[in-house]
Amino acid sequence: xxxxxxxxxxxxxxxxxxxxxxxxLGHRDNFFYLQHAMGLASxxxxxxxxxxxxxxxxxxxxxxxxxxxxxxxxxxxRYRPRNLVHVVFDNGSLLSTGGFDSHTTSGxxxxxxxxxxxxxxxxxxxxxxxxxxxxxxxxxxxxxxxVVVAKVAAVGPSHYGMDLHLPENAFRFKRWIASRKAAExx
Amino acid sequence: xxxSYENSKIVFQGIKDAGVSSLSALPETWLGLLLQQAQxxxxxxxxxxxxxxxxxxxxxxxxxxxxRHILLMQNHGFLAAINGVVxxxxxxxxxxxxxxxxxxxxxxxxxxxxxxxxVTEGVLRALNVPFEYARDPxxxxxxxxxxxxxxxSSLSPVxxxxxxxxxxxxx
Numbered sequence: 001x002x003x004x005x006x007x008x009x010x011x012x013x014x015x016x017x018x019x020x021x022x023x024x025l026g027h028r029d030n031f032f033y034l035q036h037a038m039g040l041a042s043x044x045x046x047x048x049x050x051x052x053x054x055x056x057x058x059x060x061x062x063x064x065x066x067x068x069x070x071x072x073x074x075x076x077x078r079y080r081p082r083n084l085v086h087v088v089f090d091n092g093s094l095l096s097t098g099g100f101d102s103h104t105t106s107g108x109x110x111x112x113x114x115x116x117x118x119x120x121x122x123x124x125x126x127x128x129x130x131x132x133x134x135x136x137x138x139x140x141x142x143x144x145x146x147v148v149v150a151k152v153a154a155v156g157p158s159h160y161g162m163d164l165h166l167p168e169n170a171f172r173f174k175r176w177i178a179s180r181k182a183a184e185x186x
Numbered sequence: 187x188x189x190s191y192e193n194s195k196i197v198f199q200g201i202k203d204a205g206v207s208s209l210s211a212l213p214e215t216w217l218g219l220l221l222q223q224a225q226x227x228x229x230x231x232x233x234x235x236x237x238x239x240x241x242x243x244x245x246x247x248x249x250x251x252x253x254r255h256i257l258l259m260q261n262h263g264f265l266a267a268i269n270g271v272v273x274x275x276x277x278x279x280x281x282x283x284x285x286x287x288x289x290x291x292x293x294x295x296x297x298x299x300x301x302x303x304x305v306t307e308g309v310l311r312a313l314n315v316p317f318e319y320a321r322d323p324x325x326x327x328x329x330x331x332x333x334x335x336x337x338x339s340s341l342s343p344v345x346x347x348x349x350x351x352x353x354x355x356x357x
Contacts, residue, residue: 010250032250036273040243043235044274047247047255050208050231071236079233167341170278174250181252 001133010048012041013060016096017156029176039069042086049081056083063090063104077119085139086147093154112149120147127151187354193323194219200327201256204334208248210241211258216287216353238263242270246280260287261306271343281337288347310345317345320352
């Protein structure tokens, strides 16, 4: 559903199912998979969005990762990059490491509520495919920082692995951005 | 002891001369006067983080965008950012130009800084992060430029340790 929207945007994903599923849909050079350093995908997004005002930056995050860097919501709220869409897939599970419940499983911890309380104005909490599509379309169309927290089932791909070395991913991602900047400058 | 206004100015000029377009920082005493100058300067974008590890991600984003970025933090903040240094910067070959206030070292009166100060150099060595000490205002500008140059040529984190000699007023 989201994939066709991503062909012309810098995209940063977290590790695990999120990265693998995007890769399996068809890797593109504008996708950067943060295969470790949990929590920092949205910080990379902030660095990108700050320096690429003409691009719409997309971060595909997860509950386990965001819980490791809750301060990111406050930093994003403070600097409010107008060209950043932060999607958090909340499966309530540390799926990649054996499916242990995350803090959001019980329903007590509300990531959308945390984002709002951090000061982010446009936060959507969705739990169906249709609602997610609507929230994503709105977030992409809006010229402002948007967070979409999507409750999803804790299921992942049946296999893990990419024909892509980590530094290769970084180099190609950087070159894709450089070529876009060069094309804009012409 | 008070922070040296003159030397803070020199360090900030060194940061500007290194050609950076953005800075990330978590405020701390020795960096305070520097950050005040950064706030007033429209040529550099200052992003203040809630925790230093965020700055590793922001620096990676700036690098991907083709911009030069400097990270300002206290050594205890560096210790709090290590997983980002290891599992983003070292893993993917992302340059980081870190200016780290070396608290808890020679002359440190505050007990709470001492453990972090004592382990900082050993941690940098264990991570294979190249580092230099900045002690002399005459050299610090060149050291900052060279740190950025080396970070980008080696695609590695590098650290310039801002010492008491540099950051505090001489008696």
